[in-house]
Amino acid sequence: MFDFCAEPDTLEGLTWLACYLTTGKHFAFYNAFGTVLMLLAVTAPAALAFGFAGATAARSALPPLRWLGKGYIAVVRGVPDIAFFLFFVIALDQGLEWLRHHALCPDWPDAVRQGTDFIVCPQAKLPLGTAPQWVHELYGFATAVFTFAIVFGAFAANVLFGAMQAVPRSQIETAEAYGMSRRQAFRRIVVPQMWLYALPGLGNLWMILIKATPLLFLLGVEDVVYWARELGAAKTARFSDYPHPDWRMWYFLALLIFYLAFTRVSEIVIGRLTSRLSHGQATAGGEKLRKAAA
Amino acid sequence: MKPLFTAALLTVLATSAMAQDTVRIGTEGAYAPYNFLNDAGELDGFEIEVGNELCARANLTCEWVTNDWDSIIPNLTGGNYDAIMAGMSITPERDEVIDFTQNYSPPAASAYVALSDDADIESGVIAAQTNTIQAGHVAESGATLLEFATYDETIAAVRSGEADAVFADRDALVPTVEESSGELTFAGDDVPLGGGVGMGLRESDDELQAAFDAAIASMKEDGTLNAMIVKWFGEDATVYE
Numbered sequence: 274m275f276d277f278c279a280e281p282d283t284l285e286g287l288t289w290l291a292c293y294l295t296t297g298k299h300f301a302f303y304n305a306f307g308t309v310l311m312l313l314a315v316t317a318p319a320a321l322a323f324g325f326a327g328a329t330a331a332r333s334a335l336p337p338l339r340w341l342g343k344g345y346i347a348v349v350r351g352v353p354d355i356a357f358f359l360f361f362v363i364a365l366d367q368g369l370e371w372l373r374h375h376a377l378c379p380d381w382p383d384a385v386r387q388g389t390d391f392i393v394c395p396q397a398k399l400p401l402g403t404a405p406q407w408v409h410e411l412y413g414f415a416t417a418v419f420t421f422a423i424v425f426g427a428f429a430a431n432v433l434f435g436a437m438q439a440v441p442r443s444q445i446e447t448a449e450a451y452g453m454s455r456r457q458a459f460r461r462i463v464v465p466q467m468w469l470y471a472l473p474g475l476g477n478l479w480m481i482l483i484k485a486t487p488l489l490f491l492l493g494v495e496d497v498v499y500w501a502r503e504l505g506a507a508k509t510a511r512f513s514d515y516p517h518p519d520w521r522m523w524y525f526l527a528l529l530i531f532y533l534a535f536t537r538v539s540e541i542v543i544g545r546l547t548s549r550l551s552h553g554q555a556t557a558g559g560e561k562l563r564k565a566a567a
Numbered sequence: 568m569k570p571l572f573t574a575a576l577l578t579v580l581a582t583s584a585m586a587q588d589t590v591r592i593g594t595e596g597a598y599a600p601y602n603f604l605n606d607a608g609e610l611d612g613f614e615i616e617v618g619n620e621l622c623a624r625a626n627l628t629c630e631w632v633t634n635d636w637d638s639i640i641p642n643l644t645g646g647n648y649d650a651i652m653a654g655m656s657i658t659p660e661r662d663e664v665i666d667f668t669q670n671y672s673p674p675a676a677s678a679y680v681a682l683s684d685d686a687d688i689e690s691g692v693i694a695a696q697t698n699t700i701q702a703g704h705v706a707e708s709g710a711t712l713l714e715f716a717t718y719d720e721t722i723a724a725v726r727s728g729e730a731d732a733v734f735a736d737r738d739a740l741v742p743t744v745e746e747s748s749g750e751l752t753f754a755g756d757d758v759p760l761g762g763g764v765g766m767g768l769r770e771s772d773d774e775l776q777a778a779f780d781a782a783i784a785s786m787k788e789d790g791t792l793n794a795m796i797v798k799w800f801g802e803d804a805t806v807y808e
Contacts (some may be wrong), residue, residue, distance in 0.1 A: 297607030307671045361644065370646070383771075390665055390769045398646065403589045406630055493634065493642075503597065503604060506719035509746035512599045514606050518744065519723045
């Protein structure tokens, strides 16, 4: 990185630290923070979409759709996250490859399952064996996002379901009195008002989602925890220009501060959002705002 | 005559292995000097050098993938990569699940390392990495086994006094002990374990196994493998005859 880093063993103090903290490995660590933020940025809306679909399905007048929505909420909420992560990702990957195998190579002579081996034809591999490494990484990241979205979507569905029920019945009755159909009332009255009731629950989920990102490591994505462990481990002078004893404690402390700062900022944003949504609502929060303004 | 035959065999195998141009090799990246991440964050080590040479000789394009040690075999059989080069000793138990090439690192001793050489390795607490032959050995030896996910954590456990000693490949322990400036020392006698380190492959991948077997044989023959062993493990390391 810097010119003076050419001979690390002659350095001391801050210059040593400056060189140490700018090695390629440390940049991989810093990039991992970007991966985590990116995961959150993609997963949160995706989980919300799953949640919204689940909640609407669970309230549907059509029984099969209602069962589907309720079933999704009940099953995914009832399974431990880690078990779901370990099972679902493998099942999803192999399921997709199995489907592609049957679609792309119908004449393949060998069985897909041979003992413990799972072998599909080369064209059916996901991603293709010839694909560059970044495609594999992107695929791993995408499966991680999808899994996170399904798990957190189930919780969000339950929150949104409750929020939709919490919109005062009188509001919907009024809408009906104005001649709105069930669908119109849902879109114009229920959805805009439910967010206030959903916000505490969704805020909780967001916090848990932030803290759940180290589970990425389980899915083979090299996240901040992976790099913290790798960088913190004691290094000998033979295999590194920057030998140091076991520093895992400091790296994990840095992670702790990162997550604490991140959740604190989230709390502030959620607080502001709550007060904004409370405007003009017939709730205790809305009443407080009205009195303060008067 | 023999090198000529190997060369011919290699050419034949290379053409038949062409169906699968890119071979993905899984490794752990946390077991120096076998495989580790260097300061630039790239994979480095004995196995990376050997693996790249093997791929060149077998006319294959190889791509390295890091994977957690604990799930390294399931991810091979599941098809996430095609081969394992991760300091994995050839054992009958593993051979039931996956196949191995001939070894590219001769059977080497495992050793105990502790804070003092009179540490209780018979009945004390011994740290070892999960799912290794060393962990299996400790479990049978009557000592209390303390398992960790990575090699680094086993060493840290000895330094902190959580474990009385660590039991691991001698080749991995030598640099750790030498660089510890006297803090760590070998304790007890070395224990010969396993059938050397080999490349792990799916049981169904016979072509790939033959291609790599031939490539390893040719590296043993012309001495390049011994040179790499000496480069990474030092002059005292066990080499091929």
